[in-house]
Amino acid sequence: MNFEGQIRKMITENGSPIRYYLNLKDDFLDVNQQLGKKIRISHLHNQCLNCGLDHPIYRMGYCKNCFFTVPEANENIIRPELSTAHLGIAKRDLEWEQKFELQPHIVYLAVASDIKVGVTRLTQIPTRWIDQGASYATILAKTDNRYEAGVIEVALKNHVSDKTNYVRMLKNEVLEVDLIQQKDLFKVYIPEEESKFYLPDTSIYSFEYPVLQYPEKVKTLNLAKQPEFEGTLVGIKGQYWIFEDGIVWNVRGHEGFYVKIEI
Ligand SMILES: [Zn+2]
Structure with missing residues (x-):
């Protein structure tokens, strides 16, 4: 073929x-x-x-x-905390950015090798986790837009990685950890202004490749x-x-x- x-x-x-x-x-x-x-x-x-x-x-x-030049590659894609669509300020194309950024986002904890924090649009669940090769994941917070999720992620980055170690993911070296317990521990690092977005939900999503x-x-x-x-x-x-x-x-x-x- x-x-x-x-x-x-x-x-x-x-x-x-x-x-x-x-x-x-x-x-x-x-x-x-x-x-x-x-x-x-x-x-x-x-x-x-x-x-x-x-x-x-x-x-x-x-x-x-x-x-x-394309809006799909503007810097808010990689760094959600820089998003300014909620203020009506464009990076490249305001209409595109408002449509993309002003929708529910989540901050998640996922384990592909070690525990990591990340941000994605709500509609990207579970695709985002599968694309990273995560073995399991949970939602930490659900926000109204990309900026708010980015602010939470930045605060958490001081305490947990935001990168996937693809070599360990591919070798299937996966940390076993109680994500719900971790979620509880990380909750205190969410900035006060964003604390209302914390999701007190104990669902664990797991994936088999x-x-x-x-x-x-x-x-x-x-x-x-x-x-x-x-x-x-x-x-x-x-x-x-x-x-x-x-x-x-x-x-x-x-x-x-x-x-x-x-x-
Ligand atoms: Zn081109």
Whole structure:
């Protein structure tokens, strides 16, 4: 079978295990069904997620020019606490930013390897956690907009990481911790003005990934440096494909690459 198209992050469906799909130009590739099979990936050229041109991909699937101009890559995406849409002040495109930022957000605790704090839109649950390869997660606070969630996250960052250790996540080195107890401990760090957003809910969301074999050592495949790769797929976790011999391919990290996939 041959597939080709522009890489975008995999579409996920929560289940036991999670189901993964790659939405290519003419095809919808069911990635779970490819487990145990030999796959060849070839980088043909690039196709920026915004302008569609064959320019070097800079970040987030965009060429350098688009990365510094499109609203989808404005700095509030990475740093929610800088959001100013609630004040009617734009970074790049007020209408886009108001639609994106002025909606319910959550601050969560998730464990992909160690415990981390993060912010996302309410509608991104559970997608956000699956994309990070989290094993389990809980909601700490639910806010009215992105700014408020960002303020809470910044306060918590002094006490807990906001990064995912992808190597440990892929090796399945997952800390066992009582997230509800942690949530209770972190509650005191929420700034007083935002304390009304604390969510006294004890739900734990847990995730099971389709992995036949976890790697002992992890080696990252970078198609910009190595345009051809062939290997046997043994797992999918987060936004990664895990191959035999510990080679891992970050699908999301290759957004905007135009590839051919032969199975
Ligand atoms: Zn572009």
